[in-house]
Amino acid sequence: MRALGLDVGSKTIGVAVGDASGTIASARSVLARRGHVADAATIAELARGEAAGAVVIGLPLELDGSVGHRARLVRKFIAVLEPVLKDMPTPVSVHTWDERFSTAAAERTLIEADVSRARRKQSIDALAAQFILQGWLDAKRRREGLS
Secondary structure (H helix, E strand, O other), X not given: OEEEEEEEOOOEEEEEEEOOXXXXXXXXXXXXXXXXXXXXXXXXXXXXXXXXXXXXXXXXXXXXXXXXXXXXXXXXXXXXXXXXXHOOOOXXXXXXXXXXXXXXXXXXXXXXXXXXXXXXXXXXXXXXXXXXXXXXXXXHHHHXXXX
8 A cells, every 4th residue: 555654844745655565655745835725635636646545644743742833733734634535535544653853864864965955955844754654654564564
């Protein structure tokens, strides 16, 4: 089953996609935010186009694991997205994944690859979505005993 990974921010949404075997996540794109309803429609189109069975959304928890302001905002988006994905001809499940360190890991990876600051800014959200999705895929494989 293919899955989409999302890093939902206030201005952009980073998108990653998993391969058909559910093993490898790849950064795909960065979408400009246009409001919850329009963003949900765009994500539904992406899910349909990728034949995704799941969407994994990074939940930006506080360092102590509690739900803060940013996580509440992401949950509001999820509340709009879930009904849209469930009403598709082939329903798509929604999962959250703790994304506390995904952006920092993505930033370190891009710096180590000697990517310029301007290029990092363009791709950081998609790479963060890749880290989110890869973490979820790895955990799913461990749960299913496939690793």
